[in-house]
Amino acid sequence: QKEVEQDPGPLSVPEGAIVSLNCTYSNSAFQYFMWYRQYSRKGPELLMYTYSSGNKEDGRFTAQVDKSSKYISLFIRDSQPSDSATYLCAIATNAGKSTFGDGTTLTVKP
Amino acid sequence: GAVVSQHPSWVICKSGTSVKIECRSLDFQATTMFWYRQFPKQSLMLMATSNEGSKATYEQGVEKDKFLINHASLTLSTLTVTSAHPEDSSFYICSEALGRSNEQFFGPGTRLTVL
Numbered sequence: 001q002k003e004v005e006q007d008p009g010p011l012s013v014p015e016g017a018i019v020s021l022n023c024t025y026s027n028s029a030f031q032y033f034m035w036y037r038q039y040s041r042k043g044p045e046l047l048m049y050t051y052s053s054g055n056k057e058d059g060r061f062t063a064q065v066d067k068s069s070k071y072i073s074l075f076i077r078d079s080q081p082s083d084s085a086t087y088l089c090a091i092a093t094n095a096g097k098s099t100f101g102d103g104t105t106l107t108v109k110p
Numbered sequence: 111g112a113v114v115s116q117h118p119s120w121v122i123c124k125s126g127t128s129v130k131i132e133c134r135s136l137d138f139q140a141t142t143m144f145w146y147r148q149f150p151k152q153s154l155m156l157m158a159t160s161n162e163g164s165k166a167t168y169e170q171g172v173e174k175d176k177f178l179i180n181h182a183s184l185t186l187s188t189l190t191v192t193s194a195h196p197e198d199s200s201f202y203i204c205s206e207a208l209g210r211s212n213e214q215f216f217g218p219g220t221r222l223t224v225l
Contacts, residue, residue, distance in 0.1 A: 032212040043116075043203045043216035044154070088153060092212035097144075102153040 003027055006089055006101030015110050019076040023089035023101045026070065033065050034090040034098065035074045037083075044088055048074065079108045112138040114206055116217035123194055124225055130190045131220045133204030139184035140206035144214065145177075148201040160187045194224045 006023045013019055021035075032051045036044035048063040050056045056063045064073040072091070076083055089101040113136040123129050133143060141162050146154040158179050159167045166179035178190040191198055201221050205214040 034213065036216075041201070041219070041221065043114075043205075043219045046213055046215060049213050090214075097156070097159065098212055098214060100154045 001026060003099045004089060004091055004101045007104055008102050010105040010107060012107045012109060013079055015079060015081060015108055017079050017108070019074075019079050019083070019106060019108075021074040021076075021087050021089075021104050021106070023072050023091070024070055025072070025091050025099075027093075028067075028070065029093050030070075030091040030099075031094065032092040032098075033063065033072050034092070035061075035063055036088040036090060036100075038086045038088060038103065040085075047087075079106075081108050081110050083108050112136075112140070112206055112208060112215040114204065114215050114217040116204060116220050118220060119218060120221040120223075122223045122225065125195050126193055128190055128192045129194055129222060130188055131202055131204075131222075133187045133189070133206075133217050135185045135206050138206065138208070140187075141184065142207045143181060143187040144205045144207065145179060145187070145189050146203045146205070148203060148219075150201075154203065157189075191222065194222070196224045198222065199224045 004025045035048040037047050038044040053065050053067045060077045062075040084107045086103040086105045088103045090098040092098040115134045117132045143160040145157045157172045160179050160181040162181045168174045181187040203219040205216040207214050
């Protein structure tokens, strides 16, 4: 079993839709939770970072962490075609090394 | 966030040659940098953790004699793919971590094609 499971999709939504991306993890020692966005042939870009259960909001993006269920989510409101990318969840312990999900490919259609 | 550059952005080489990829931190002194490899439509695979002034820590299954990592300064880490073969063709990405926060800032990646 992988330490981090992420549905690879692909996920296709119309412009303006709310997008929900999810990951589950198995190790309760994980304390830090990140979401990255990666455009094709580019390096990943950090979108959200949190270390506690609950919600964290940044513009159209909301990261949600449920440590009791070992479940994290990223919500994108009012999705735009420019949001089309691969989204990677990443989870880390105190050791400084992150474990990445396989990524979910999102397409937002105009 | 931090700004990381990589050079070259893409390289094509013949089988058996060595290729050096540079990763620079442009606005931050990074004691720790990470090197990843990513095959098409797959996630990031951590190859090694590069620590300034010390030997890199390689992940299981990564040949340290084939993928040489040097982190001689706080702003520069290099990955050298020695005696490259077609199966080494991939997208290589470096990142730097800010302190112990686990936030990583990635370079733009280097696409290596070995003929």
